[in-house]
Amino acid sequence: NAGVTQTPKFQVLKTGQSMTLQCAQDMNHEYMSWYRQDPGMGLRLIHYSVGAGITDQGEVPNGYNVSRSTTEDFPLRLLSAAPSQTSVYFCASTDALARETQYFGPGTRLLVL
């Protein structure tokens, strides 16, 4: 198993550009989440999904969209990037039977100029 994979590892964007951060898991997990990690603030939940076709907002959803068309994939979209979105983004997934242990991807480092 590859676990949770994320692409790209690093990205530089200009203000106003759009992009999609990819996340995939091969563990057949129902629950998937996106977090951002900022210095001094720990990780904050952006969006999450409890299954294919079902998504909801977390703590800091503004400026981000998600969709969940398959169990495996949970992409995060930035429609119009802003410097405040410069961060490290982590995707995580959880087995419905072990609902509290989350498995994290390696992260995507995003710089918005």
Next chain:
Amino acid sequence: GDSVTQMEGPVTLSEEAFLTINCTYTATGYPSLFWYVQYPGEGLQLLLKATKADDKGSNKGFEATYRKETTSFHLEKGSVQVSDSAVYFCALSDHGGATNKLIFGTGTLLAVQP
């Protein structure tokens, strides 16, 4: 709302020293508590967890006990190694919540010197 407070770092120790990283929480329900570790350039990995009061989580020589009376979950290790250098995050999850959300502390950087 629920929150997690952990000691600020960085924590710098010599190899074989004793480690304590403090973590306290505020929660309205009966949360599960976690310690995650992030090694340089990597994602977070679950280090240990405890799901109810007085439970002790342990892994790789690290331990933490769920103390409901003091709302704490302090991380300890008797003898740290250079390879333990990482950022440690305390977190809680609303026990039984449908959304499986994790609330994280700000993280504590541990640097172990040879």
